[in-house]
Amino acid sequence: MTIETIRSSPLPAANGQAPVPLTETTTLTLAKAINAGLRRAMLDDPKVVLLGEDIGALGGVFRVTSDLLAEFGPNRVVDTPLAESAIIGTAVGLAYRGYRPVCEIQFDGFIFPGFDQIVSQVARFHYRTQGALRMPITIRVPFGGGIGAAEHHSESPEAYFTHTSGLRVVAVSNPQDAYSLIRQAIASDDPVLFFEPKRRYHVAGPVSPQLGESFERARVVAAGTDVTLLTYGALVSTATDAALAAADDGISVEVIDLRSLSPIDYATVEASIRKTGRLVVTHEASRSGGLGGEIIAEVTERCFDYLEAAPVRVTGFDIPYPTAKLEGHHLPDLDRMLDGVDRVLGRRR
Amino acid sequence: MTIETIRSSPLPAANGQAPVPLTETTTLTLAKAINAGLRRAMLDDPKVVLLGEDIGALGGVFRVTSDLLAEFGPNRVVDTPLAESAIIGTAVGLAYRGYRPVCEIQFDGFIFPGFDQIVSQVARFHYRTQGALRMPITIRVPFGGGIGAAEHHSESPEAYFTHTSGLRVVAVSNPQDAYSLIRQAIASDDPVLFFEPKRRYHVAGPVSPQLGESFERARVVAAGTDVTLLTYGALVSTATDAALAAADDGISVEVIDLRSLSPIDYATVEASIRKTGRLVVTHEASRSGGLGGEIIAEVTERCFDYLEAAPVRVTGFDIPYPTAKLEGHHLPDLDRMLDGVDRVLGRRR
Amino acid sequence: MNTVHTGGTPDVLLQLLSPAGVRLADADLDPWVAEMTGNDLAALYRDMVVVRRIDAEATALQRQGELGLWPPLLGQEAAQIGSGRALRADDFVFSSYRENAVAWCRGVAPTDILRVWRGTAQSGWDPLVHRMATPSIIIGAQTLHATGWAMGARFDGADSVAVAYFGDGATSEGDVNEALVFAASFQAPVVFFCQNNHWAISEPVGLQARAGIAGRAPGFGIPSLRIDGNDILAVMAATRLALNRARTGGGPTFIEAVTYRMGPHTTADDPTRYRPAAELEEWAKKDPILRLGRLLDSLGLLTPELEAETQAVADATAAELRAGCIGLPDPEPLTVLANVYATPHTGIDRQRAEYAAYLASFEPTGGKDS
Amino acid sequence: MNTVHTGGTPDVLLQLLSPAGVRLADADLDPWVAEMTGNDLAALYRDMVVVRRIDAEATALQRQGELGLWPPLLGQEAAQIGSGRALRADDFVFSSYRENAVAWCRGVAPTDILRVWRGTAQSGWDPLVHRMATPSIIIGAQTLHATGWAMGARFDGADSVAVAYFGDGATSEGDVNEALVFAASFQAPVVFFCQNNHWAISEPVGLQARAGIAGRAPGFGIPSLRIDGNDILAVMAATRLALNRARTGGGPTFIEAVTYRMGPHTTADDPTRYRPAAELEEWAKKDPILRLGRLLDSLGLLTPELEAETQAVADATAAELRAGCIGLPDPEPLTVLANVYATPHTGIDRQRAEYAAYLASFEPTGGKDS
Numbered sequence A, B: 001m002t003i004e005t006i007r008s009s010p011l012p013a014a015n016g017q018a019p020v021p022l023t024e025t026t027t028l029t030l031a032k033a034i035n036a037g038l039r040r041a042m043l044d045d046p047k048v049v050l051l052g053e054d055i056g057a058l059g060g061v062f063r064v065t066s067d068l069l070a071e072f073g074p075n076r077v078v079d080t081p082l083a084e085s086a087i088i089g090t091a092v093g094l095a096y097r098g099y100r101p102v103c104e105i106q107f108d109g110f111i112f113p114g115f116d117q118i119v120s121q122v123a124r125f126h127y128r129t130q131g132a133l134r135m136p137i138t139i140r141v142p143f144g145g146g147i148g149a150a151e152h153h154s155e156s157p158e159a160y161f162t163h164t165s166g167l168r169v170v171a172v173s174n175p176q177d178a179y180s181l182i183r184q185a186i187a188s189d190d191p192v193l194f195f196e197p198k199r200r201y202h203v204a205g206p207v208s209p210q211l212g213e214s215f216e217r218a219r220v221v222a223a224g225t226d227v228t229l230l231t232y233g234a235l236v237s238t239a240t241d242a243a244l245a246a247a248d249d250g251i252s253v254e255v256i257d258l259r260s261l262s263p264i265d266y267a268t269v270e271a272s273i274r275k276t277g278r279l280v281v282t283h284e285a286s287r288s289g290g291l292g293g294e295i296i297a298e299v300t301e302r303c304f305d306y307l308e309a310a311p312v313r314v315t316g317f318d319i320p321y322p323t324a325k326l327e328g329h330h331l332p333d334l335d336r337m338l339d340g341v342d343r344v345l346g347r348r349r
Numbered sequence C, D: 001m002n003t004v005h006t007g008g009t010p011d012v013l014l015q016l017l018s019p020a021g022v023r024l025a026d027a028d029l030d031p032w033v034a035e036m037t038g039n040d041l042a043a044l045y046r047d048m049v050v051v052r053r054i055d056a057e058a059t060a061l062q063r064q065g066e067l068g069l070w071p072p073l074l075g076q077e078a079a080q081i082g083s084g085r086a087l088r089a090d091d092f093v094f095s096s097y098r099e100n101a102v103a104w105c106r107g108v109a110p111t112d113i114l115r116v117w118r119g120t121a122q123s124g125w126d127p128l129v130h131r132m133a134t135p136s137i138i139i140g141a142q143t144l145h146a147t148g149w150a151m152g153a154r155f156d157g158a159d160s161v162a163v164a165y166f167g168d169g170a171t172s173e174g175d176v177n178e179a180l181v182f183a184a185s186f187q188a189p190v191v192f193f194c195q196n197n198h199w200a201i202s203e204p205v206g207l208q209a210r211a212g213i214a215g216r217a218p219g220f221g222i223p224s225l226r227i228d229g230n231d232i233l234a235v236m237a238a239t240r241l242a243l244n245r246a247r248t249g250g251g252p253t254f255i256e257a258v259t260y261r262m263g264p265h266t267t268a269d270d271p272t273r274y275r276p277a278a279e280l281e282e283w284a285k286k287d288p289i290l291r292l293g294r295l296l297d298s299l300g301l302l303t304p305e306l307e308a309e310t311q312a313v314a315d316a317t318a319a320e321l322r323a324g325c326i327g328l329p330d331p332e333p334l335t336v337l338a339n340v341y342a343t344p345h346t347g348i349d350r351q352r353a354e355y356a357a358y359l360a361s362f363e364p365t366g367g368k369d370s
Ligand SMILES: Cc1ncc(C[n+]2csc(CCOP(=O)(O)OP(=O)(O)O)c2C)c(N)n1
Pocket: B053, B082, B084, B106, B110, B113, C098, C137, C138, C139, C166, C167, C168, C169, C170, C171, C197, C199, C200, C201, C261, C265
């Protein structure tokens, strides 16, 4: 394991020019794809405003908002004081006025000072007002580990939000989804927590300007018949590798990228499990109370008679996110996924 | 459904006299039992201090800290300014100095402004410092609904904390446990979220001065052979009623009061399920991401071959806590528990 | 403008009306109430009497079990009516739970104010219709909403103003302080209207703010005014002054209205456990309604007609309130699962269908008891 | 005492040493450095040179891939050494991530400071041994810890003081403001030491605090001082003054040390994207080490011996740091699951056993690659 640093690779400098809008399929990094999606949304709707720390001149610590200040000005790209509760709370006020705020939380671990405003305000206003008030707020959160960072920079807090009724939760895994789903999130009249896999920010892929299918739909990344391997975010790539490795061993693994973590596309999940009878769920977040348990409970309820073995979880441990030199043990990797596949097949332990 | 108000029944006025320490089994309300437990802990250890809003002269809005200010003075019973993050954050500083702070959060819904300090600080310092620093902090939270209250006064946020590694989470259901477990929580060198079922505050029961068995142990409230009904907090009483009603129908229900929500006493749970083969979990919190899913996933993994049917959840809906006139629909009641029992027995739907 | 404190702790308490009802001069505030007629004064008087009556009737309804809880505003009528009546229709109020008189000023029907406390709804009115947000129970949260709204008003080039109402206790919450930071940074057109009613449930204001409430804002770059909150003329003048600053690009202003919570925190509270009786007596002498009454009297305006008419409006409002309250329909069972999302959602849709089926299973015996 | 501002926005910047190294008089601050000898000054000089060298070496180690990240303190040496050296052993420091020179003052071995940034531990040292808390990465959180510790000191009747270090950006966080509220209410013996280094990553201080940082505290009832943070004598005097107030029951004090972050926010940052080059040049002229050097020189104390000795200490420390860093052992795999709780815990114990078994399953082939 080597220590990667955040932005250890040199980043393209801001060129000060407005990028051309995406009109045809182009190869973009995941970070640039979100940038393109934000830009498209801002061009389409003057009520879309960005709020966050360092998102202006710097373009965000991950450069996801690069060049947008220059193009849209300080009333649309708002560098805020250093206070997360206020970032979310003022977004609520802006939504009261008809805006569609997009908040950037600098790193996953810094969302908690804003937790009260998210859980007690953003998530509830539509219900509270019997539909009179909408909260079309998108909260962007770079999440997950594997970048060798210091504490609070590698977390996976998604389960706190999937347990919070009134929120939608999305996690993207590739540039195309990053582009399409950020646009859908912003267009949604419901609040959306939008999780971006920070260790995949600089991985490039083709991006078409299409909006694509609804962000509520899971995506079957690789079809298979023996085991269903369910995941989201950065681990989709690892899971796909695991499926290839398993194939060498004669095991056919179906990999599903959930994309929407709340609600979950159980139609797609169920169809897969009816076929395979075996489920492995993998995520970076801690096991207890993580999304894996919820999915397994629901799948057990829906597909009990189809299950040939107890579903298996391959997750981070029930520990605070560990120090960089230990994160390789905490994070599910290819070996641990294969171990999970073996276990659900009764081949091990 | 009638509206009960918070403290609709007259409360005993502060008598200004120090209560005699509990020396023999006495009948106390749940609120008074916690009061007696706090008092015992404060007498035993001068480093135990209470922090919270209105806990001094008023004795807390539920009078759980009644008379303690008069007995222990303002350096032990600290009425704080109105700021939950500071209540938790100053408790961390006190723990750094060797104190054992007991924080009162006035109502469940007001814990979120303190969430960051709980999740990012209290829960992590022991791990962060490789054991050098202990956080023997108890955070008392009156929780749950059924009291006809306004928003933010009836919530069940426990799953946010059971997903947070480094915390212990306890929920009590009766005066004896309230007394014994608050003492154990305060004596614990780990931080403990201590959930008090506010709608049971005024229900009385016998309390012996014993510490009792470890708060990590679940309690079999009623033995049974057909179905295991798992719960905690205020619903233990409803579940016990449901078991009685089921017995009339010839169904033998084993009721388990978890007491510790993190960690969970799976030894006791497993033993029950190996016997019954059928599990119903019930809690007031929303279903998705609630404790029920976690328990079902774990039980499925541990007892797959013993399960005769898919475990069933009887929980609050995936909604923000509703208005008082609708809470009767949201909260699991005897009928919905029996419906769950029927479902797990395949008698219905 | 001397009365706007840009630094230090203002210890002057601005007044335009003494407790005895004598009109006092203040060069900065006077212009803002200069054009008030006797009719205007009478209208304010009527407002205050009516909202006090609403308050008493709601308290009675709670005692009779018709409401779950009620947070009385007794004693704070001038602070709320004086400020509420200073607003323009296009301004937007973000309040706490106690601002029932402000809701009255915003045209909310009294019965609608009760919905929350009867438990039939979580928002008594449509916030966009009355341009008053659903009152915030989470202390201080609404000050950020007001600030965000005001930032939007500035982005839009509008001259509408957001007004955030909150209590003395709220000033301790992080959110309120963050709101001051943001409002100052973005020069947002927001008025922070703090009713210092001396208590946060059982905690005296001195526990929250050692240096005085109005002294806090200048350190954030926000000018503040400390006014006698039981003096409706001072309240109205100060609010108009602050609104005007905001409308004309002057940014945020902080107003501390020094008043007193003469009742319990809520109907569930027992202030005798913590509050000296003498303090209440002292403040009873500074009653805001008596005070305006005395001014009206000295002007010969407190006529039997005005008294009678005011009484009639109060009686009618109370009767309407009582009937409205008792007549409030219970929400339909399935609304418990409605409006969680603005757009269709597979998770909630399924739970709704399941619960509908469950309820239907009781149908033969007349539905689930609820 | 004129220099302690109890209200308003202090715009005076207190100094004892001009950028040219000329000793200036200040009646309030002078007594606190009156007894300093030439040796004392030389020691401070040495401290500053050494910590700057540590900083440079750590930056180099990061560039060479030996550290994941490094937050340089370049330019803030006087603020940190001047305050750190004013503390008593029994005081307790609660800092942010940039206070490496304060850790040096608390006796933390330089290599231990690097542990966090090399990723071998989340706390580089035992906080109870050095009486310096694990630095807080969550901005502002530590100010509440300091306040709580200080409340405890007051409850205990001790005369130890808590010192909270934080940046200009941190003043916007709710936690920092709540800390001011609590510290004022409980008259806690805590010193709030804010290094205003003009930037919070890419955001200039004006975005965070429109009225100036030191102007904030008086509104909370906390006196404040605004000092030249690149003037080590002013820093030391002000810190001693504040510590003394706290020790003698005077309660909290707020110090704004006006300084400048001459480097990037961290080694991952590129300040050319947002910071005017001229600003940096301007501040280079106010360099804290040059300044004390000039004073020493004018006193005839900047001898070749001192220079040589200082250089030798710096070289030795840098060499020790480099060797120590590279030699830091990787943590044992199973420590990933250690110390989550202080007492046995069935959940984590099971995961630990399972993971041990999993790792053991790789044994024949030499263990899991890690
Ligand atoms: C975040 C939060 N914490 C605690 C409470 C409980 N609570 C309700 S009202 C109140 C006191 C508020 O005092 P103040 O701000 O002075 O307003 P007032 O009630 O006097 O109008 C408290 C502590 C709450 N509603 N929200």
